[in-house]
Amino acid sequence: MITAAYVHIPFCEHICHYCDFNKVFLKNQPVDDYIQSLLTEMKLTMNQTPTKKLTSIYVGGGTPTALSAKQLEQLLKGMNEILPVKEIEEYTVEVNPDSCDESKLIVLKEAGVNRLSMGVQSFDQHLLEGIGRTHSKESIKMAIEKCREIGFSNISIDLMFGLPQQSPSQFSATLEQAIALEIEHISAYSLKVEEKTVFYNRLRKGQLPLPTEDDEVMMYEMLQSELMKADFHQYEISNFGKRGYASKHNLVYWNNQEYYGFGAGAHGYVNGVRTQNHGPVSKYIKAINEGKLPYLIEHQVTRVEQLEEAMFMGLRKTEGISKTDFNRRYGFSVEELYSTQLENLFERGLLEDKHDFLRLTSEGILLGNEVFEKFLAVLEKERIQRV
Numbered sequence: 001m002i003t004a005a006y007v008h009i010p011f012c013e014h015i016c017h018y019c020d021f022n023k024v025f026l027k028n029q030p031v032d033d034y035i036q037s038l039l040t041e042m043k044l045t046m047n048q049t050p051t052k053k054l055t056s057i058y059v060g061g062g063t064p065t066a067l068s069a070k071q072l073e074q075l076l077k078g079m080n081e082i083l084p085v086k087e088i089e090e091y092t093v094e095v096n097p098d099s100c101d102e103s104k105l106i107v108l109k110e111a112g113v114n115r116l117s118m119g120v121q122s123f124d125q126h127l128l129e130g131i132g133r134t135h136s137k138e139s140i141k142m143a144i145e146k147c148r149e150i151g152f153s154n155i156s157i158d159l160m161f162g163l164p165q166q167s168p169s170q171f172s173a174t175l176e177q178a179i180a181l182e183i184e185h186i187s188a189y190s191l192k193v194e195e196k197t198v199f200y201n202r203l204r205k206g207q208l209p210l211p212t213e214d215d216e217v218m219m220y221e222m223l224q225s226e227l228m229k230a231d232f233h234q235y236e237i238s239n240f241g242k243r244g245y246a247s248k249h250n251l252v253y254w255n256n257q258e259y260y261g262f263g264a265g266a267h268g269y270v271n272g273v274r275t276q277n278h279g280p281v282s283k284y285i286k287a288i289n290e291g292k293l294p295y296l297i298e299h300q301v302t303r304v305e306q307l308e309e310a311m312f313m314g315l316r317k318t319e320g321i322s323k324t325d326f327n328r329r330y331g332f333s334v335e336e337l338y339s340t341q342l343e344n345l346f347e348r349g350l351l352e353d354k355h356d357f358l359r360l361t362s363e364g365i366l367l368g369n370e371v372f373e374k375f376l377a378v379l380e381k382e383r384i385q386r387v
Contacts, residue, residue: 002270003055004252005083007038008263010062010281013099017132017198018160018191021265023062024281031071034264034281037288039078041262044293046082049270051260053084056249059093060117066096069103076111090115090154090248097135097143105150115154115247116147117187123177124170127163132198137177144181154245156185161219163191164199165209171219172226179230184245188223189238190216217366237316237360237368254317256310264294274299304379306330307337312372315351320359334358341374 011026011034057079067075079085092115093108100118108116122128123137135143140157147155159178161171178186193199193208202208211219224234232240236254239247252259261268265279276297278284287294301309307330314321327333335342342358345351350364350371364371 001053002049002051002258002260003053004249004257004259005054005057006249006259006261006263006266006268007057007059007079008061008261008266008277009059009064009067010034010264010279011066012061012063013066014132014134015198017130017202018193019197021062026063026066029281030285031067032074033285035067035071035075035078037285037294038075038263039082040288041294042079042082044288044291045260045262045270048293051084053087055088056090056252057083057085057088057092058249059113061094063096063099064093065099065104067104069101069107072104073107073111076107076113080111085112088112092117092156092247092249094119095143095147097139100143100147102146102150105147105152109150109152114152115156116152117156117158118143118147120157120178121160122163122166122170123174124166127166127170130164131160141181144183154185155183156187156241156247157181157183159186159188159223160191161188161223162211162216166211166219168215168218168222172222175223175226179226185239185241185247186227186232187239187247190220220366234318236318237365251317254313256306256313269301272301274301307332307379308376311338311375315358315360315371316368318359318365320354320357323353323356323358337379338375341378345371345374 010023011029011031012023013026015023015025064072085091091113093113094117096119100116118140120140121131121133123140125136128135128137144155157178159174191199191210193203199208227234227240231242233243233246234240235246236250239250241247258269258271260270261275261277264277264281264284266277268275274297275295277294278287278296284294310326310330311321311334314326321334323334342351345364346353349361350367352359352361360368360371
């Protein structure tokens with residue numbers, strides 16, 4: 001049964017230099033029409049592939065709080081009427097420090113939202129300006145205080161490291177200020193320069209002074225050690241939560257479970273089919289107006305792909321992959337499928353087998369992508385597909 005849904009709001013008041021998510025400038029966009037199309041997509045989906053209950057919803061972007069309070073209320077009220085939300089456990093909305101005013105926060109709270117994810121990235125003003133963020137470190141603290149006053153008790157922030165001209169000492173200061181906020185969850189990601197971004201163009205021109213690899217590793221190890229001292233539990237390569245505050249929604253992805261994806265450019269995974277919606281807002285709305293689901297791509301996930309995804313997503317979790325659960329779910333033992341790869345990774349000290357769980361070692365976490373690649377394009381497809 002599908003228990004999770006992702007909802008995409010593509011509108012932004014400002015485009016960050018590193019962002020390659022599906023987004024457009026808010027000005028002159030058909031926002032009200034988009035909201036109606038979103039709700040219509042949800043109705044069509046629930047008619048075609050219904051579920052009895054959702055336990056997690058994640059509204060991301062773009063910038064959901066770029067919507068007005070009235071538009072947010074219209075969206076959330078409509079969602080709550082269409083989707084089975086009575087047993088919701090985690091209802092997350094992404095917010096920006098400089099666009100989550102009191103009226104919007106009240107709308108979120110009254111609609112049942114119980115978790116906020118705030119795009120902070122850094123507390124260094126020079127770095128914030130360098131990556132195209134419009135908020136200040138002062139506005140971050142004010143926004144967190146406002147969220148607490150409204151009654152939100154589960155707040156996550158996003159941080160970035162490996163930013164242009166960022167030093168380990170600057171990242172250390174950001175960590176110190178993040179911990180001082182006394183929030184429940186922190187996601188921290190190394191900068192990846194993606195195509196079709198401002199940073200990509202600068203990199204091609206030799207105008208993007210990135211930290212050395214050694215400095216980036218130092219920042220990541222600093223992240224792990226400092227957050228552990230502050231009683232955060234690392235449960236995934238990039239995610240740290242106080243006990244009981246791991247993101248239920250993101251665990252759906254890492255456990256290779258199915259979920260709905262609503263909105264322009266959104267990805268979904270339903271009944272063994274991975275889908276991607278049309279990205280341009282106009283094409284998305286047009287498809288909905290024609291009375292059909294707005295799929296640009298529909299891909300039936302093969303048995304081999306399921307096994308590969310289970311390995312490289314499951315190993316992102318610090319607890320790793322339960323060999324017993326893997327065997328029960330897929331009909332194969334991990335050792336049967338990947339004996340050569342496992343032997344190699346054990347010998348190199350990148351993987352360990354602890355109490356039924358295969359998991360990355362400390363060194364393996366630093367070389368995670370290299371580990372994940374070991375499980376791609378190595379299975380005998382004909383034998384796997386017969387099972």
